[in-house]
Amino acid sequence: MPANQQNAALFNPNALNLTRVATYERLIRAPEERVWENALDWEHLPWLHKTSFGYIELDEAGEWGWRTWSNPEHPAHIELTRRNHSRYVARSYNSDSQV
Numbered sequence: 001m002p003a004n005q006q007n008a009a010l011f012n013p014n015a016l017n018l019t020r021v022a023t024y025e026r027l028i029r030a031p032e033e034r035v036w037e038n039a040l041d042w043e044h045l046p047w048l049h050k051t052s053f054g055y056i057e058l059d060e061a062g063e064w065g066w067r068t069w070s071n072p073e074h075p076a077h078i079e080l081t082r083r084n085h086s087r088y089v090a091r092s093y094n095s096d097s098q099v
Contacts, residue, residue, distance in 0.1 A: 039080065039088055042066050 028035055038044075042061075045068075046053040056078075057069040065081040065088065076094045 040066065040082075042068050042080070 040061075042056060042058060046056050053070065055070060055072055057072075059067045059069055059077055061067070063082075065079065067077055067079040070076045070078050070092070076092070078090065078092050080088055080090045082088050
């Protein structure tokens with residue numbers, strides 16, 4: 001199963017009335033291959049971000065990115081979708097609703 005969003009590669013696939021409040025850019029002094037290895041490694045999240053991830057279980061992964069359960073009862077999940085080789089989109093869902 002691919003990403004949940006029909007247009008997951010877009011920044012605003014649900015056409016919500018969003019206001020950009022900030023842009024975060026960061027220079028990472030590492031090879032691009034290493035940066036993507038880190039972004040696509042969902043297993044490290046509870047270890048690196050202990051206050052945000054108390055649980056993580058892989059639901060599905062593929063060339064499009066990955067989706068994980070963020071709760072043992074499986075009501076919520078997180079999805080990371082590769083937009084292209086210079087950025088990605090991460091989303092959180094509760095049941096079937098994007099949050």
